[in-house]
Amino acid sequence: xxxxxxLTIISVSAEVAPWSKVGGLADVAAALPVALARxxxxxxxxxxxxxxxxxxxxxxxxxxxxxxxxxxxxxxxxARIDGVDRVFIxxxxxxRGGIYGDEHGVYGDNxxxxxxxSRAAIEAVALLGLSLPxxxxxxxxxxxxxxxxxxxxxxxxxxxxxxxxxRARSLLAIHNLAHQGVxxxxxxxxxxxxxxxxxxxxxxxxxNFLKAGIMAADRLVTVSPTYAAEIRRPExxxxxxxxxxxxxxxxxxxxxxxxxEAWNPRTDPYLPAHYDLDDLSGKAACKAALQRELSLAEDxxxxxxxxxxxxxxxxxxxxxLSAVPWLRREGAQLVVLGTGDPGLEQRLREVGDDRxxxxxxxxxxxxxxxxxxxxxxxxxSRFEPCGLTQLQAxxxxxxxxxxxxxxxxxxxxxxxxxxxxxxxxxxxxxxADDLVRALGDALYTFRQWPEAFRGLVRRGxxxxxxxxxxxxxxxxxxxxxxxxxxxx
Numbered sequence: 001x002x003x004x005x006x007l008t009i010i011s012v013s014a015e016v017a018p019w020s021k022v023g024g025l026a027d028v029a030a031a032l033p034v035a036l037a038r039x040x041x042x043x044x045x046x047x048x049x050x051x052x053x054x055x056x057x058x059x060x061x062x063x064x065x066x067x068x069x070x071x072x073x074x075x076x077x078x079a080r081i082d083g084v085d086r087v088f089i090x091x092x093x094x095x096r097g098g099i100y101g102d103e104h105g106v107y108g109d110n111x112x113x114x115x116x117x118s119r120a121a122i123e124a125v126a127l128l129g130l131s132l133p134x135x136x137x138x139x140x141x142x143x144x145x146x147x148x149x150x151x152x153x154x155x156x157x158x159x160x161x162x163x164x165x166x167r168a169r170s171l172l173a174i175h176n177l178a179h180q181g182v183x184x185x186x187x188x189x190x191x192x193x194x195x196x197x198x199x200x201x202x203x204x205x206x207x208n209f210l211k212a213g214i215m216a217a218d219r220l221v222t223v224s225p226t227y228a229a230e231i232r233r234p235e236x237x238x239x240x241x242x243x244x245x246x247x248x249x250x251x252x253x254x255x256x257x258x259x260x261e262a263w264n265p266r267t268d269p270y271l272p273a274h275y276d277l278d279d280l281s282g283k284a285a286c287k288a289a290l291q292r293e294l295s296l297a298e299d300x301x302x303x304x305x306x307x308x309x310x311x312x313x314x315x316x317x318x319x320x321l322s323a324v325p326w327l328r329r330e331g332a333q334l335v336v337l338g339t340g341d342p343g344l345e346q347r348l349r350e351v352g353d354d355r356x357x358x359x360x361x362x363x364x365x366x367x368x369x370x371x372x373x374x375x376x377x378x379x380x381s382r383f384e385p386c387g388l389t390q391l392q393a394x395x396x397x398x399x400x401x402x403x404x405x406x407x408x409x410x411x412x413x414x415x416x417x418x419x420x421x422x423x424x425x426x427x428x429x430x431x432a433d434d435l436v437r438a439l440g441d442a443l444y445t446f447r448q449w450p451e452a453f454r455g456l457v458r459r460g461x462x463x464x465x466x467x468x469x470x471x472x473x474x475x476x477x478x479x480x481x482x483x484x485x486x487x488x
Contacts, residue, residue, distance in 0.1 A: 007041045007478060008132060008139045009033070012121040014114065014147035016047040016086070019055075020099050023310070024256070024388050025175045028223070029144055031259045035471035037083035044128065046121040048113070049088035051097055055079045056088050061127045065119045068112050068190030074120045076127035085128060089120045110147075111183045114209070115191055118143070118150035122159065136168030140478045144173045146181030149213025150191070153200060156216050156488040157193055169481035172217035174210075176385055177231050177238050178314070181209030200488070203239070214243050216488045218481040220251040221474070223386035224407030228253030236383060250487070252477055255410050256386040257467030258395060263368075265396050270368035275397075277461045280454075283372060283397050290373035294357050296333050303332045303446045305439070306374035306398065308367050308389050311340030311348070311360075316380030316403060318344065322432040323439060324351050330443055331355075337370055338362060374398035375453075376442050382430050384408050390424070394460030399446075399453065400424035401438045411465075415445070415456060423460040 011033045015026035033043040049056070056077040064073050075090035093113045101107050122141060125132050132139055136159075143151040152170040159165040180203075188198055188207050201212040214220060222228045228251055230236040232244045244251060261267075265283070266276045272289040275282030284300055291298040305327065309315045320336070321344070327334050335357045336348055348358035359366070371377065377393035379402040386407030390400040394412075402408040404426040415422035427438035446453045 004479065005138055007475070007482075008125065009036055009041050009043045009142055009478070010046060010121055010124055010140070010151075011043060011142045011144070012046045012117065012148035012151050013144040014048065014117065015099060016045060019053050019088070020047065020050050022099055023176075024386070025145060027259065027388060028173075028175065028256055031257060031467050032471065032474065033084045034082045035257065035467035036475065039471060039475060041475070042085075043083070044085045044087055044124050046087045046089065046117070046124045048094040048099075048117055049077050049090040050095060050099060053077070053079075053088060055081070056086065059127065059129070061129065063120055063123045063127060065116065066192055067115055067119070068187075072116060074116060076120075076124070078128060087124045087127065089117055091116055110181070111187050111207070111209075112190070114147040114181065115150055118148055118154055119158075119192075121148065121151050122155055122165075132165070133167075134164070136165030138482065139165065139168040140481065141168065141170040142173060142478075143170060143213060143217065145175045146179060146210035146213070149181065149209045149217075152213045152217040153193065153197065153488075156486065157197055160486060166486075167482070169218040169478070169486060170216070171219045171221055171478060171481060172213040174214075174220060174222045174231070174385075177210070177236070177240060178383075180211065180238065180240070183207040183209075211240060211243065214240060214247060218250070218484075218487045219477055220244075220247055221477055222251070222253045224255045224410045225253035226409045227385045227406040230383070230406060250481075252473075253410075254470050254473045254477070255407055256388060256391075257470045258388065258391045258465040260395065260466045263392050263395050265372055268368055268372070270365040271372050272369070275372075277458060280397060280457070286369065286372040287375070290335075290369055291333070293369075294335065296335075296355070296357065301447075303330075303375045303443050304373060305332050305334045305376045305378055306370045307334070307336045307338070307378050307380075308370060309338050309379075311336075311338045311344040313341070314382055315340075316382055316430070316435075317341075317348075319380045319430070319432045319435050320378060321347055321351065323436050324356060326436050327439070328353075328355055330440075332443060333357070335359065335370055335374075337366060371396045371398055375446055376401055376439070378435075378439065379403065379408060380427075380435055381405060381408065387411070391465045394423055394463060395465055397457045397461050399442060399456045399460065401435075401442050402426060403429035403435075405429040413459075415441075417445075417449075417452065420452065420455060421459075423456060423463070
């Protein structure tokens with residue numbers, strides 16, 4: 001609980017779990033507002049209503065905006081959950097079921113869809129029948145990734161520059177710089193912005209929503225300290241590193257937290273046995289149960305390695321595939337859970353045998369059981385802004401082997417056998433040989449030094465991975481933004 005005056009925080013995102021989810025953004029958009037509300041703030045989480053949600057009721061309040069040559073009416077659906085006002089914005093363009101696209105591909109009007117979200121978000125308080133101070137004192141618009149980035153522009157262009165909400169400030173949360181929301185130049189005319197805002201959105205002659213947010217937001221936050229440094233360099237900047245270097249004084253990295261109620265091995269309803277730091281016997285039972293479930297040899301001495309995630313190049317699945325022959329020779333078991341690139345899916349199917357189990361699917365329940373069963377969880381990403389799977393792994397006593405990039409560096413402490421410290425192993429991102437080296441160290445420690453391996457397990461489980469510390473850091477950055485004149 002914060003001792004300072006409470007804030008009004010409008011958190012805007014394209015995804016929010018459990019109602020809509022593609023990746024970790026949805027988990028952050030679900031958990032961070034709850035953590036901020038527990039600190040005493042009034043928090044409104046705004047997301048599209050992609051489908052009817054039984055939890056949310058129709059307020060019958062609407063707002064109208066002119067975009068792309070037409071007048072659009074959005075409708076407000078509301079639920080109050082865990083101290084957070086959840087607002088779902090209803091509009092025919094948003095309510096097709098898919099988040100970014102469907103089986104035919106990406107929706108062609110995503111610029112309209114997320115401009116509508118960004119415009120409606122700032123009106124969310126009024127749509128709830130609540131009020132803000134006319135000058136927007138102690139009010140923060142928190143925009144997550146490119147889909148919500150125009151909210152920072154609209155706050156400046158449609159409100160502050162017209163004498164409304166002049167004391168409100170905005171933060172842009174960058175979860176993944178690789179996705180930027182790029183559209184053709186002619187689409188700018190439909191965004192209800194004066195022509196002098198064109199340079200804010202212009203990126204090589206195209207409209208770039210994320211670039212606009214970087215230029216317009218009062219402060220910028222990424223999801224880990226290392227990623228905040230990486231994106232200021234050309235190799236990770238995706239063409240925006242120069243702008244991010246310019247804005248470096250107001251760019252911070254705050255590592256994500258974990259929903260420690262949903263991810264709790266003591267109470268997890270998905271697990272066949274429960275356990276905690278004081279009694280790990282249930283973890284051994286979870287491993288045995290999973291080996292039986294997947295028709296793997298039921299043997300506690302065989303190291304079980306797990307990968308959970310999207311099957312694509314960013315996640316380093318090809319590197320893991322290159323390590324499969326070595327893992328087979330070492331007598332390890334490997335389970336891969338995920339979907340994604342059809343070519344990688346097929347390659348995984350081809351290597352499956354009595355030790356290697358590819359599961360081309362995604363199941364939250366199975367993800368929990370796998371994490372509980374795993375001895376080692378591998379995260380071979382080429383880049384990873386923060387990552388949640390390594391936090392889930394340590395929470396459940398699986399030792400992480402991770403690429404030395406982004407938030408993986410910030411959350412996994414390399415094992416030092418001399419000092420008997422650390423929680424896992426690092427390897428050079430993108431280096432298949434170094435991945436094998438790190439996995440070799442993990443498997444050797446598991447087999448030859450079981451007490452040392454149990455120390456790794458216990459240190460990971462003992463860490464506080466909750467949102468309490470990150471939420472306090474987020475609040476501090478919000479107060480920093482409110483303390484100075486607006487940027488745009």
